[in-house]
Amino acid sequence: MARAVVTVPAQARRGEIIEIKTLAAHAMETGFRRTQTGELIPRDIIRRFTCTYNGIEVYRVDLHPAVAANPLIAFTTIATETGTLSFQWAGDNGYTVTEIAPIRVE
Amino acid sequence: MTTRREFLVLAAASFAVPTAAKAQLDPNLAAKRKAAYEEALGKLVGGAQVRAGKVKLQLPPLIDNGNSVPLSVAVESPMTGADHVRAIHVLTQKNPLPDVVSVHLGPRAGRAVISTRVRLADTQTVVAIAELSDGTFWSDSAEVVVTLSACLEEGLI
Numbered sequence: 001m002a003r004a005v006v007t008v009p010a011q012a013r014r015g016e017i018i019e020i021k022t023l024a025a026h027a028m029e030t031g032f033r034r035t036q037t038g039e040l041i042p043r044d045i046i047r048r049f050t051c052t053y054n055g056i057e058v059y060r061v062d063l064h065p066a067v068a069a070n071p072l073i074a075f076t077t078i079a080t081e082t083g084t085l086s087f088q089w090a091g092d093n094g095y096t097v098t099e100i101a102p103i104r105v106e
Numbered sequence: 107m108t109t110r111r112e113f114l115v116l117a118a119a120s121f122a123v124p125t126a127a128k129a130q131l132d133p134n135l136a137a138k139r140k141a142a143y144e145e146a147l148g149k150l151v152g153g154a155q156v157r158a159g160k161v162k163l164q165l166p167p168l169i170d171n172g173n174s175v176p177l178s179v180a181v182e183s184p185m186t187g188a189d190h191v192r193a194i195h196v197l198t199q200k201n202p203l204p205d206v207v208s209v210h211l212g213p214r215a216g217r218a219v220i221s222t223r224v225r226l227a228d229t230q231t232v233v234a235i236a237e238l239s240d241g242t243f244w245s246d247s248a249e250v251v252v253t254l255s256a257c258l259e260e261g262l263i
Contacts, residue, residue, distance in 0.1 A: 017216035030225070032202050058214040066198060066206040066225050068174040068256075074221035078214055 008101040012079035030065035046091035054083035146204040161246040181218035191218035200230035225256035
């Protein structure tokens with residue numbers, strides 16, 4: 001099932017660089033593998049990951065079949081204001097997952 | 107009973123056949139993959155000069171399992187509005203498709219970094235390219251040895 005986990009610090013100082021780790025449960029089927037009867041398994045991957053901070057996009061990743069199953073994406077952003085970080089994964093066959101993490105900035 | 111001579115001939119044949127079969131698969135595979143890599147690179151940089159430096163690509167030098175390889179890229183940059191990294195691209199030279207990830211970021215990212223896990227099909231060179239806000243391109247590459255390739259194992263469906 002469509003599931004994702006994000007790790008974001010609950011609070012941070014203003015201007016601090018915070019580390020974010022995200023993990024989505026997805027097989028990332030490459031489209032190059034075959035079944036035992038020789039049929040090609042169609043591609044089914046996550047195409048795009050987006051992180052928005054209070055509605056403003058801060059980080060975006062385009063994924064290709066060469067990304068391993070259950071894609072891990074770790075990155076940083078600057079804690080600017082109290083609010084929510086929103087994470088979206090979008091992929092083939094209408095796959096979309098959204099996770100939201102609140103953050104308090106002092 | 108098998109004589110020593112027969113045994114040696116058979117042993118030699120058993121090594122020779124898989125190599126021959128592999129060669130018949132597609133003799134131009136290496137050339138095709140190289141052309142695909144050059145094309146992907148051209149699309150990203152558009153003829154601009156790519157200089158070595160500023161980028162640090164981290165990959166284990168020896169990989170047991172190509173299905174999940176930890177990869178991280180860090181780019182030296184103050185990440186201010188005037189001087190920041192616009193994009194980081196990772197390319198491979200021998201995967202069926204050269205593109206791995208393309209990261210789009212800006213000064214709000216704080217640091218120009220990405221850590222992820224990738225699939226590698228073969229012993230090859232992995233290249234990371236950073237596009238800076240002033241339009242210049244910088245790169246780093248890493249040679250990796252892959253013992254178990256991704257893409258080889260069949261789906262068990």
